[in-house]
Amino acid sequence: xxxxxxxxxxxxxxxxxxxxxxxxxxxxxxxxxxxxxxxxxxxxxxxxxxxxxxxxxxxxxxxxxxxxxxxxxxxxxxxxxxxxxxxxxxxxxxxxxxxxxxxxxxxxxxxxxxxxxxxxxxxxxxxxxxxxxxxxxxxxxxxxxxxxxxxxxxxxxxxxxxxxxxxxxxxxxxxxxxxxxxxxxxxxxxxxxxxxxxxxxxxxxxxxxxxxxxxxxxxxxxxxx
Amino acid sequence: xxxxxxxxxxxxxxxxxxxxxxxxxxxxxxxxxxxxxxxxxxxxxxxxxxxxxxxxxxxxxxxxxxxxxxxxxxxxxxxxxxxxxxxxxxxxxxxxxxxxxxxxxxxxxxxxxxxxxxxxxxxxxxxxxxxxxxxxxxxxxxxxxxxxxxxxxxxxxxxxxxxxxxxxxxxx
Numbered sequence: 001x002x003x004x005x006x007x008x009x010x011x012x013x014x015x016x017x018x019x020x021x022x023x024x025x026x027x028x029x030x031x032x033x034x035x036x037x038x039x040x041x042x043x044x045x046x047x048x049x050x051x052x053x054x055x056x057x058x059x060x061x062x063x064x065x066x067x068x069x070x071x072x073x074x075x076x077x078x079x080x081x082x083x084x085x086x087x088x089x090x091x092x093x094x095x096x097x098x099x100x101x102x103x104x105x106x107x108x109x110x111x112x113x114x115x116x117x118x119x120x121x122x123x124x125x126x127x128x129x130x131x132x133x134x135x136x137x138x139x140x141x142x143x144x145x146x147x148x149x150x151x152x153x154x155x156x157x158x159x160x161x162x163x164x165x166x167x168x169x170x171x172x173x174x175x176x177x178x179x180x181x182x183x184x185x186x187x188x189x190x191x192x193x194x195x196x197x198x199x200x201x202x203x204x205x206x207x208x209x210x211x212x213x214x215x216x217x218x219x220x221x222x223x224x225x
Numbered sequence: 226x227x228x229x230x231x232x233x234x235x236x237x238x239x240x241x242x243x244x245x246x247x248x249x250x251x252x253x254x255x256x257x258x259x260x261x262x263x264x265x266x267x268x269x270x271x272x273x274x275x276x277x278x279x280x281x282x283x284x285x286x287x288x289x290x291x292x293x294x295x296x297x298x299x300x301x302x303x304x305x306x307x308x309x310x311x312x313x314x315x316x317x318x319x320x321x322x323x324x325x326x327x328x329x330x331x332x333x334x335x336x337x338x339x340x341x342x343x344x345x346x347x348x349x350x351x352x353x354x355x356x357x358x359x360x361x362x363x364x365x366x367x368x369x370x371x372x373x374x375x376x377x378x379x380x381x382x383x384x385x386x387x388x389x390x391x392x393x394x395x396x397x
């Protein structure tokens with residue numbers, strides 16, 4: 001019987017010897033194609049600067065649909081409620097929000113932001129366009145909360161990872177909302193809600209409790225500049 | 226979104242993938258070409274490896290360390306061998322474990338280390354992640370992109386095969 005300690009020592013030694021048989025990383029040149037470099041650059045952006053990447057992508061989608069739509073449609077709200085709106089489906093391992101219906105036009109000079117965040121959180125950065133906005137808050141320990149919204153638009157997708165996550169139906173004011181609670185410590189919780197009248201989907205996420213997320217969501221108010 | 230947010234919770238994670246890429250891309254290409262013997266296939270394998278590394282970026286604490294180098298080697302080897310086998314399958318050729326991997330390696334250590342060399346690569350990788358790196362089965366499953374049950378089975382099989390090899394070699 002091999003003891004766990006013997007196994008550990010042998011594995012470490014074996015790996016050390018194996019690595020010694022390989023060239024040092026600094027000694028290896030590379031001949032990757034430009035196409036490969038582009039793919040990796042995108043992956044790096046998505047991984048190293050996810051909030052920026054996600055927002056850029058989502059806002060670009062919204063903007064594109066807005067441009068292609070060529071104008072704003074007005075419809076009877078009852079009909080809209082019956083046939084249009086947000087649907088949620090599982091795509092791979094993501095709860096995916098998809099909007100079906102006419103694209104909304106952004107309300108001129110109106111933006112939304114939370115008026116409450118948990119103690120110690122300060123605004124770190126924000127990024128906005130006419131069709132959406134994201135605000136990142138951070139506390140002294142580097143913990144972050146992100147608040148985002150985007151205009152209802154076909155072609156816009158919001159994906160929430162479902163792995164090790166439980167979902168609770170809740171309310172943000174009068175709007176129904178989905179609260180995604182991560183089961184693993186150190187993973188962010190998320191709340192998603194939509195406001196059909198204003199034509200926006202909102203979401204906020206961070207390493208804070210579900211109650212805090214609901215409180216942040218309920219504090220969101222519009223500002224007119 | 227959860228995955229994306231998870232990766233930004235720790236500010237130290239920012240820029241890490243870029244650092245890893247700049248530091249290890251040539252090393253990864255060397256490993257992949259050694260197995261696949263083809264530049265385009267090697268690019269595909271390195272890309273797959275980077276996708277897996279990006280998913281597990283929070284597990285990497287020090288980009289410039291032997292632990293990280295070992296992890297990158299394991300993942301690149303895994304993705305290269307997977308690609309090699311899928312190409313071979315397509316050509317309807319018979320497969321054997323570690324086929325195509327022509328970089329000879331003598332561990333040069335004691336009997337137990339030599340027996341580790343004889344393990345099929347997939348099982349050896351799981352064994353190394355568990356015992357040399359101290360990862361849990363859950364972490365190994367995420368790092369290799371396989372299910373929890375498959376990861377647990379790989380580690381158990383590796384241990385059982387190792388025991389058997391050691392008996393055959395008269396080490397135990």
